[in-house]
Amino acid sequence: MSKLLLLINTVKYLKWEQIFFRLVRKFFKPKVTDVFNGLFLKRSVGWVHFTLYEEKINKHLKACLLNHSKQLDFPTDWNNEDMSKLWVYNLHYFEDLLSYNADEKSDIHLQLLKNWIDQNQIGYGNGWEPYPLSLRIVNILKAWIGGLEISDKVFESLHSQASYLFNDTEKYLLGNHYFVNLKALLFAGVIFKNLQWVNSAENGLIREIPEQILQDGANFELSPMYHSLILLDMLDMYNLSKAYPGTISSKLISLLKDYIPKMLLFMEAMSHPDGGVSFFNDSSGGIAPTKTKIENYAKKLGFSIYPLNHSELRIIDNANSGYICATVAGNKLIFDASPIGPDYIPGHAHADTLSFELSIATQRVFVNSGTSEYGLNQKRLAQRKTASHNTVEVNGKDSSQVWSSFRVANRARILSRLTEVKRDHSILLESSHNGYKSLFGGCIHTRRLNFSKDSLVITDLLQGKFKHAKSRFYFHPDLTVNLENNLLKVEGPKFILHSDLTGKAASLVNSSWYPEFGLELSNKALEVKFNDNQIEILFAWVKR
Numbered sequence: 001m002s003k004l005l006l007l008i009n010t011v012k013y014l015k016w017e018q019i020f021f022r023l024v025r026k027f028f029k030p031k032v033t034d035v036f037n038g039l040f041l042k043r044s045v046g047w048v049h050f051t052l053y054e055e056k057i058n059k060h061l062k063a064c065l066l067n068h069s070k071q072l073d074f075p076t077d078w079n080n081e082d083m084s085k086l087w088v089y090n091l092h093y094f095e096d097l098l099s100y101n102a103d104e105k106s107d108i109h110l111q112l113l114k115n116w117i118d119q120n121q122i123g124y125g126n127g128w129e130p131y132p133l134s135l136r137i138v139n140i141l142k143a144w145i146g147g148l149e150i151s152d153k154v155f156e157s158l159h160s161q162a163s164y165l166f167n168d169t170e171k172y173l174l175g176n177h178y179f180v181n182l183k184a185l186l187f188a189g190v191i192f193k194n195l196q197w198v199n200s201a202e203n204g205l206i207r208e209i210p211e212q213i214l215q216d217g218a219n220f221e222l223s224p225m226y227h228s229l230i231l232l233d234m235l236d237m238y239n240l241s242k243a244y245p246g247t248i249s250s251k252l253i254s255l256l257k258d259y260i261p262k263m264l265l266f267m268e269a270m271s272h273p274d275g276g277v278s279f280f281n282d283s284s285g286g287i288a289p290t291k292t293k294i295e296n297y298a299k300k301l302g303f304s305i306y307p308l309n310h311s312e313l314r315i316i317d318n319a320n321s322g323y324i325c326a327t328v329a330g331n332k333l334i335f336d337a338s339p340i341g342p343d344y345i346p347g348h349a350h351a352d353t354l355s356f357e358l359s360i361a362t363q364r365v366f367v368n369s370g371t372s373e374y375g376l377n378q379k380r381l382a383q384r385k386t387a388s389h390n391t392v393e394v395n396g397k398d399s400s401q402v403w404s405s406f407r408v409a410n411r412a413r414i415l416s417r418l419t420e421v422k423r424d425h426s427i428l429l430e431s432s433h434n435g436y437k438s439l440f441g442g443c444i445h446t447r448r449l450n451f452s453k454d455s456l457v458i459t460d461l462l463q464g465k466f467k468h469a470k471s472r473f474y475f476h477p478d479l480t481v482n483l484e485n486n487l488l489k490v491e492g493p494k495f496i497l498h499s500d501l502t503g504k505a506a507s508l509v510n511s512s513w514y515p516e517f518g519l520e521l522s523n524k525a526l527e528v529k530f531n532d533n534q535i536e537i538l539f540a541w542v543k544r
Contacts (some may be wrong), residue, residue: 005409006403009401010403010409017174018171021171021172030164031122031123032122033167034159034163036155040155040192041190041192041193043144043145046243046244047146047240047243048301049142050300051098051099052095052289053099053100053289054099055099055101056090056095057096059108066086067286067517067518068083070083075115075119075120084373084374086375089129092116092135094112094136094139094140095139097109097139097140097142097143098143103147106148109143110148110149110150117154123164130168130177130181131170131180134165134177134181136161138236140154141158141187142236158188162184162185162188162189162192166196169185169204174345175221175342175345176221176230178204178208182201182205183201183236185197185201186198186205187236187240190240198248202251205252205255206251206255213230213263216262217261217263217264217266217267217318218318218323220321222280222321222323222349223281223341224283225288225371226283226288226348227270228277231260234256235260235298238260260303264295264298264303264306266321267291267294268308269316272362273359275291276290278334278368279368280323280352281350282348282350284514284516284517286517309327310327313328313421313425314326314327315419317419319417323337323338326419326451328451330361331358331361331453332358333358333429333451334356334358335431335449336352336391337414337417337429338414339411339412343411346408346411347405347406349408350385351384351402352368352386353412354433354447360497360543363478363479363492363494365490365497366390366474367390367474367475367476367523368388368389368390369389369511370514370516372516372518373517374405374406375405376405381402381405383514385398389472389474391447392445392469393469394436394442394443394466394469395466396468399433399435410435412433413433413434413435415431415432415434416430424452427449427452428450428451432444432446433445436464436466437464441464442464442465443462443463443464444463445460445462446461446463448461455539455540457539458537459534459536460530462530462534469530471528471530471535472527472528474511474525475490475524477522478492479523480492482508483501483508486503487502488500488508494544495542496544497541499538500538508524508526508527509525510524
């Protein structure tokens with residue numbers, strides 16, 4: 001019965017079209033319905049070719065994907081069940097065509113393309129699933145426009161792949177997957193002069209861009225990593241519009257020009273002073289190109305970059321997404337006062353409501369635990385749970401009911417938000433959520449953060465009944481962390497942090513941080529149990 005309720009509380013949020021197209025997909029298999037006539041647009045001299053990735057496959061056909069290296073063995077590896085699904089997906093993306101040394105490996109890339117065409121029968125295997133299909137189409141076309149000489153056989157295969165994708169877009173899923181489907185159809189439609197694909201892509205994108213990109217610039221799935229990926233998609237489509245004038249509608253171009261600057265500002269706000277991504281919801285380093293690369297690409301396309309001055313006393317309240325960023329004296333705090341994401345597609349959500357991350361100067365101090373895999377296993381579930389984030393867990397439960405790999409049932413709702421710059425040049429951030437409240441009781445969690453140039457005071461209040469509760473604080477693995485006689489000492493290269501935990505039920509435990517897929521680093525976590533309904537902790541530091 002509990003499993004049935006879990007399912008009901010998950011499915012009830014879906015859009016009707018998601019349910020409809022799931023049923024359609026069960027009874028109708030997609031196929032290639034367009035005939036390749038050998039016509040396509042010539043390579044454009046107006047295309048801004050920009051290398052985005054580190055090397056993924058070397059000259060000896062050794063692949064390093066998701067921090068896992070393997071000597072490639074074809075055709076087995078195209079659908080190798082011994083590897084993770086995501087690793088195999090990445091092999092099908094062909095991102096190495098856009099790596100920094102791609103020009104040195106054109107012969108290898110052409111052989112890989114030939115192997116893929118010969119060894120992946122239309123409609124069968126991982127490579128024909130809509131997401132890898134979409135990324136591969138775009139990556140090959142971008143490499144070609146950038147100078148890679150591909151054969152008529154590859155063009156014919158690309159045409160077939162686009163035709164198949166046109167009949168298999170992920171309307172049953174929506175979100176970022178559907179977005180990249182539309183982007184791929186736009187690229188293929190422009191290059192192959194297929195107006196049906198172009199019109200379908202434009203109609204979808206004109207609807208999806210205002211839906212998926214909020215007015216504060218955030219991608220609506222509220223993952224900093226996916227935000228960077230969607231921003232890159234937007235830049236690519238704008239690049240395409242400039243390279244092939246007159247092939248894309250002015251309405252779509254106007255949307256691209258309007259939203260890209262907002263997205264650049266949001267990426268800046270949600271990044272740490274070290275330039276890296278923050279770890280809220282499904283977010284990880286090494287998947288999207290780095291912030292610096294994305295910004296340099298944007299500048300090449302004519303967009304302006306506005307770096308955030310972390311020395312300023314400033315609050316950036318991203319009211320649409322809910323994330324609040326604050327800077328004081330070179331330090332940065334990012335606070336998750338957000339919903340978990342769009343109700344109908346919360347697959348990349350974590351139960352991390354009211355969590356936060358902190359950098360002192362360029363050193364990360366408090367970090368959420370991150371994401372290292374997408375498989376259906378206990379590690380994936382543990383990384384999504386409240387206990388893996390810098391927030392409060394009540395009665396051993398999650399603030400939002402995450403389950404399976406990409407499912408959420410009951411969800412925490414934000415009840416209130418407050419930001420204030422105080423007269424003493426400190427910053428107050430406050431928010432409440434109802435994730436632990438139910439018809440049968442429970443409590444409301446309110447968190448107050450007082451942030452100054454040399455301290456952070458965290459006050460957690462639980463209003464209502466609960467049996468037990470615990471607040472957790474995860475430290476970056478580069479820090480030396482000790483707890484003796486209830487005195488916490490944290491040392492980094494640029495600061496020393498102290499906290500007097502006398503009278504509190506505090507303990508230091510071994511933990512793990514997952515900054516990239518396939519990467520696990522040992523770190524420490526501070527756990528503080530609630531003795532009553534409120535805990536206040538002062539973290540104070542001195543910079544070296």
